[in-house]
Amino acid sequence: MIILVTVLFSIFYLFQINKMTYTLCEAREIPEEKQPKIYRTVNILITILIVSFFVEIMTAIS
Numbered sequence: 402m403i404i405l406v407t408v409l410f411s412i413f414y415l416f417q418i419n420k421m422t423y424t425l426c427e428a429r430e431i432p433e434e435k436q437p438k439i440y441r442t443v444n445i446l447i448t449i450l451i452v453s454f455f456v457e458i459m460t461a462i463s
Contacts, residue, residue: 407458411451418447 422443426436 403458403462407455411455414451415444415447418443 419440422440425431426439431439
């Protein structure tokens with residue numbers, strides 16, 4: 402049950418971060434050719450954060 406909640410939270414969180422990244426790119430008028438690099442960097446960092454959160458939850462459970 403906790404794993405399901407964690408996965409759903411992670412998906413929601415990743416989509417929200419991507420939406421905020423899009424807003425940042427629009428507000429700062431970042432050129433189109435630089436946006437993929439920004440998205441890639443943000444998504445990698447958020448994925449690392451989510452994985453570390455998941456590992457922490459799993460070690461707390463067991």
